Amino acid sequence: MNTQDSSAAPDELRDDAEGMSYLSHLPRRIVVIYLPLAIFVFVLLFPFYWMAITAVKPNSQLTDYENYSPFWVVGATLEHINYLLFQTSYPGWLWNTILVSVASTFLSLFASVFAAYAIERVRFTGARTTGLLIFLAYLVPPSILFIPLAFIVFNIGIYDSRFALIFTYPTFLIPFCTWLLMGYFRSIPYELEESALVDGATRWQILRRIILPLAVPGLISAGIFAFTLSWNEFIYALTFIQSSENKTIPVGVLTELVRGDIFEWGALMAGALFGSLPVVILYSFFVDHYVSSMTGAVKE
């Protein structure tokens, strides 16, 4: 196309352009695409920048906007991070969050692989209805379940323990993982299974030797996504956990680092930053899996 040379032409001339080339003119592209994109990116990322810059700002600069530019930091300090890691229960919360997220993710993946395979390929009576019910289960929000769940968790004696979270997180992870894996299993050709069946393989062998190896990308997607969901979970952890040593990061930071009227913004933002980093790092390694699982759930 005639992008470069015509971009120098005066405005009146450019209006004669026809068809798709209207977007190809550089000045126009800047206004229509690059500028909005830059604003979007700035707004979407600014809170993270603000989080990070606050986490390393010395207290003297935090609220002194007269003498220091708030957007930058002179003489960054590790004082807040040091405080967070060595004088609060933060490392314990981090460990709890990891433990709970990993355990509930594996539990959910285990249950979901079997459920998805059964619904998609074993095709028992009522498999389609079950699939639909699983989808509906995905739509039941934790905000309407936490009160009765608190009741149940209390009555079976796992209140205020990590098990309370490990056993309740699968309620929103299993529907999601099953739904996602159903889509992956559907894409694996029937013929592979048929020939294995003819060769005398059992269902279990088919699942283990044929389906699972082929569904590894799906398993990774579901696993990453489930891990992030349980890492981010808040309302159950807030309701079911009482003692400081069992709290997860979101709950711990909010309930124990925020006290009274004196906000230690540096420590709070450091806590938020460190709580976000593990999922962000995981995400950065598996962006495509992540996107495919997110859009996969929407696209069926």
Add this chain to the structure above:
Amino acid sequence: MASRSSPGAISRSGSLLKRFNNSRNALGFVFMLPAAIFLLGFLTYPLGLGVWLGFTDTRIGRAGDFVGLQNYFYLMDDQVFWLSVFNTVVYTLVASILKFALGLWLALILNEKLPFKSFFRAIVLLPWVVPTVLSALAFWWIYDAQFSILSWSLMKLGLIDQPINFLGDPFNARVSVIAANVWRGIPFVAISLLAGLQTIPVSLQEAASLDGATPWKRFRYVTLPMLTPIIAVVMTFSVLFTFTDFQLIYVLTKGGPVNATHLMATLSFQRGIPGGQLGEGAAIAVAMIPFLLASILFSFFGLQRRKWQQGGAD
């Protein structure tokens, strides 16, 4: 080969296993069992239990008695409850419309030819990846009454004279929480719609532009109709999660000032857990169900339409 998985010496159990393997229903049942235990025990049962608790006067530490519709009658006369319903509807409507408009815009931008496209796609999704509570804490700091960076920037630009009281004034607080919710929701809508946009064949756009369609017409009569089914699903999810939002409000305002930002979910928590009135909290949660059902039905028909359009068999 089948006998390898069963103890070879006992042939009878081997044949049993074979028969079992051949029965779809028995196998389906066993395979469904782990998921079913979790979902029935921790999802279906609590859902029913929640409805039951709504009819009782259960408190924390005290088993309740059946009191019929008393909780609901009480809520009918409760100004705060109706305020929370109003807030929830406004919050959901405004935030969803903004998320949709901005998300679609961002999706259209990202669908253009761009350098570093996958990089942009990756960083745009960040607000959605980071735990809501933690990003909400950053917003809390950004909305600080005294040291807000927004107030400071606007004052430097000479647009305002004194810091904005973001979370202390009812109207400002509503705008602020909606802005934070939109911030977190845009990536989900944008990336999902982008995935939808990428499934639209380029040839359709080319054909339309050969026929002389303007960019707006191409968007209106080609892109939008092709995108409608996925928009329906994405927005149903978005509405559902916005309607039941809890975390953002709990961090930023805890429902204040004077209940101006209390949503049904936060009110249900406040009455049920710190307040100890499990029955009443459950009743508020149950009151959300009709709205959710409406969304789910909407989603169901959205999905149906998609299947018809694509002529899919399933």
